[in-house]
Amino acid sequence: MPVNVKLLKELCQTPSVPGREARVRKVIEKHVKPLVDSVRTDAMGNLIAVRKPRAAGKKARVTKATKKVMLAAHMDQIGFLVRHIDDKGCLRLQNVGGFDTRNLFARNVKVSTAKGDLPGILNPATKPVHIATEEERKKIPTIEEFYVDLALGAKEVNKRVKIGDMVTLDANFVDFENAVASQCLDNRVGCWAQVEMLKKLRNHACEVHAVWTVQEEVGLRGAGPAAFGVEPDFGLSCDTTLCCQTPGTPEEMRVTEFGAGVCLKIMDSSTITDIKLVEDLERVARAKKIPHQRGVLPRGGQDGAMIQRSRAGVRTAVFACPVKNIHTVVEMAHKTDLQSYPDLLAAWIAQVK
Ligand SMILES: [Zn+2]
Structure with a gap:
């Protein structure tokens, strides 16, 4: 079967x-x-x-x-709960479960609010490689340094997102011939x-x-x-x-x-x-x-x-x-x-x- x-x-x-x-x-x-x-x-x-x-x-x-x-x-x-909303409307996260932060760069996330799911982008608060120093490039950020950008602005984010809302990584389910990945x-x-x-x-x-x-x-x-x-x-x-x-x-x-x-x-x-x-x-x-x-x-x-x-x-x-x-x-x-x-x-x- x-x-x-x-x-x-x-x-x-x-x-x-x-x-x-x-x-x-x-x-x-x-x-x-x-x-x-x-x-x-x-x-x-x-x-x-x-x-x-x-x-x-x-x-x-x-x-x-x-x-x-x-x-x-x-x-x-494993995922996150919203810990803080900053004055630009970016979210800071509390992890619930163990993450290797090396796997968290440039991720799509879903922020689950009372009124539905919002798409977001997860990234560490660091500079892009083009303008980062040698030292900055080598550093592995901690969870506290990651933020979620909802591209909505602070007013709208504060209206829709609450401290404690769930945030999850959002990726595809792939059905291979002999395996699945998700x-x-x-x-x-x-x-x-x-x-x-x-x-x-x-x-x-x-x-x-x-x-x-x-x-x-x-x-x-x-x-x-x-x-x-x-x-x-x-x-x-x-x-x-x-x-x-x-x-x-x-x-x-x-x-x-x-x-x-x-x-x-x-x-x-x-x-x-x-x-x-x-x-x-x-x-x-x-x-x-x-x-x-x-x-x-x-x-x-x-x-x-x-x-x-x-x-x-x-x-x-x-x-x-x-x-x-x-x-x-x-x-x-x-x-x-x-x-x-x-x-x-x-x-x-x-x-x-
Ligand atoms: Zn398990």
Whole structure:
């Protein structure tokens, strides 16, 4: 079956930064509603969809022995909130999530106001190369030095833009033969995989709690409260991870292999995953001939950390799609890695007793 690129594109083109997830949540809810028994949004903004067990295509009885599987994909993307409007009408930004400022020069951005989105240009407050000194040319600016030009003038900007409005980078979604490239594949891919998994799922003995979490990019803030509410037996974090199979990075630092299948993380700096659970996922993947790989990320975390440590502790595994150029507007994912992701989620969930 070909990868459902259309849904992934829709998710990637819907801006939502930490604390401003309403727009992407609405899109996800629309796609998920027909696939589940209930959908709710909790106090923090996490979207929680529940699918009761199914046997012979019908809803099955839930008993005390019924296992709960919680999936968590963060639906926020790295971005900015407006911090200040200067006397020329230029915006200064507060980043929400980690940026490499070298990737922020001369970018199209979208400023999302109460009355709609405005186009803007993001650039550092520096001179063009023609008139910059040798010293100035070498300097890498900090986030504080970047500004957004809306080409509207101070009066109009002050009328339309408020402190706290969301600003996101705005780039195209490119559909290659074997891959896709876009802004915020981290983590619209995980959001997408959970929806696609629910579409595939037929009969299952466990109760599925699929959660799309908020504020992951500013410190895994949504997943903990969500896990506390769900009280799962198993946690599956659905995110992306680094693929550094690119010139300039030695082979032993690649983290994942591009196109070798979804990565089951062994550890990152937030979580050491449940190795027995990883082995069980690998057993199912081998039986169903679903491409998969292991990966170790020396630095970086994801929502699984909060699920694993909620209440009295939860057995947790971490799914991660390999992504090249992560945290840029040209994040790239292989279609084999994309397809294997919902395939393995569905295959494993279908056999949980
Ligand atoms: Zn992520």
